[in-house]
Amino acid sequence: MNDEIQTLWQRQPVTPTPIDLEKLRRRSTRLSSCVQSRNVRETVAGLLGIALLAWTTIGDHDPLRVTSSLLLMAGMAFVLFHMWRHGRASALPADLGALDAVSFHRQELVRQRDLLRGVFWWYLSPFLPGLALTAVLGMRRSWIVPAALAAFVIVAFWFVLRMNRRAVQRLNRELAELAKEG
Amino acid sequence: LAGQVGNLPTLRKKIPLGVTISNVNSTQDDRYRTAAGEYGAALERLARAYEADADRRRDLLQEIHLALWRSFAGWSAACSMRTWVYRVAHNAAASHVIRERRTRSRELVSVEELETARDPIQAEAAAGEREALDRLFALVQQLKPLDRQVILSYLEGLDAAAISEITGISAGNVAVKIHRIKHVLAKQFHEGAKHE
Numbered sequence: 001m002n003d004e005i006q007t008l009w010q011r012q013p014v015t016p017t018p019i020d021l022e023k024l025r026r027r028s029t030r031l032s033s034c035v036q037s038r039n040v041r042e043t044v045a046g047l048l049g050i051a052l053l054a055w056t057t058i059g060d061h062d063p064l065r066v067t068s069s070l071l072l073m074a075g076m077a078f079v080l081f082h083m084w085r086h087g088r089a090s091a092l093p094a095d096l097g098a099l100d101a102v103s104f105h106r107q108e109l110v111r112q113r114d115l116l117r118g119v120f121w122w123y124l125s126p127f128l129p130g131l132a133l134t135a136v137l138g139m140r141r142s143w144i145v146p147a148a149l150a151a152f153v154i155v156a157f158w159f160v161l162r163m164n165r166r167a168v169q170r171l172n173r174e175l176a177e178l179a180k181e182g
Numbered sequence: 183l184a185g186q187v188g189n190l191p192t193l194r195k196k197i198p199l200g201v202t203i204s205n206v207n208s209t210q211d212d213r214y215r216t217a218a219g220e221y222g223a224a225l226e227r228l229a230r231a232y233e234a235d236a237d238r239r240r241d242l243l244q245e246i247h248l249a250l251w252r253s254f255a256g257w258s259a260a261c262s263m264r265t266w267v268y269r270v271a272h273n274a275a276a277s278h279v280i281r282e283r284r285t286r287s288r289e290l291v292s293v294e295e296l297e298t299a300r301d302p303i304q305a306e307a308a309a310g311e312r313e314a315l316d317r318l319f320a321l322v323q324q325l326k327p328l329d330r331q332v333i334l335s336y337l338e339g340l341d342a343a344a345i346s347e348i349t350g351i352s353a354g355n356v357a358v359k360i361h362r363i364k365h366v367l368a369k370q371f372h373e374g375a376k377h378e
Binding site for chain 1: 214215218240249257260274331338349367
């Protein structure tokens with residue numbers, strides 16, 4: 001029975017798609033520039049955010065307000081740097097054949113898990129000093145705005161952390177399953 | 183944030199001293215032509231098993247061929263060409279499955295889960311080869327990437343040692359998985375035959 005299934009599988013009608021080497025070369029170049037421009041777009045968007053914040057700060061003579069803006073800008077810059085360093089999009093590695101499936105899969109899962117696991121430290125906490133100072137500054141006028149801001153930040157942080165914890169748990173389960181295979 | 187984690191570390195290509203870029207290119211092209219000629223049909227079958235949608239399948243196949251061509255620039259002959267080709271193809275396809283999982287939430291199962299399931303897929307009567315193949319594809323496409331690699335390699339006629347080399351799964355585990363796969367296949371197709 002199983003030999004028949006193997007034969008059935010191998011005998012299935014296949015019309016091999018002709019692959020043109022020149023097309024492959026062009027696609028390879030296009031892919032590299034596409035990945036590169038996506039990374040550039042993301043960096044530019046982040047830098048624009050920083051520039052916008054800097055622009056709103058120019059001319060402000062209140063040292064505390066300037067400090068809170070600078071802290072927020074530093075937080076944004078840190079997140080951008082971290083994303084650029086660890087989370088940039090890239091094409092598949094050139095020596096994909098040097099890795100067996102288990103190693104390739106493990107490497108990919110570990111990288112994703114580590115990036116998600118540290119999300120509080122690299123994605124959320126850099127904004128905390130700036131946000132805290134902004135809230136304190138707001139209290140000089142009324143407590144409602146800072147309280148609303150604090151509530152919003154807490155809910156947003158909780159939501160991001162919860163989503164990431166779930167993703168990390170799923171990735172850990174997959175890694176544990178993978179460890180049994182090797 | 184999910185989009186940010188889709189990258190892979192780029193590994194350096196090693197080009198031996200004294201080898202010119204044009205030599206590398208021609209060797210790379212020649213190796214690719216040989217591999218594509220020898221394993222072209224197997225790669226088509228593999229792409230079909232990983233992607234049911236025709237348009238996405240065409241993209242996946244192109245992606246596999248591109249990964250294969252790029253990989254031959256750094257091929258060190260540390261393993262056979264067959265192992266290399268299947269590793270590249272399966273890794274590229276698994277990467278495709280992981281990517282697609284973010285947009286299409288579909289639960290994948292293991293061979294073990296399939297074996298214990300009462301009726302994993304509808305056992306309709308297989309009136310001919312086409313229906314039997316459709317059922318086989320339906321079965322393969324619901325498997326997790328690693329199990330899918332084992333069953334596809336088995337269907338391609340590779341032995342346990344070769345499958346172990348491609349997947350990195352220990353030979354003992356591969357043997358157990360093949361045993362289970364045979365059981366699942368026999369059950370599926372026997373039930374189909376009973377309905378005929």
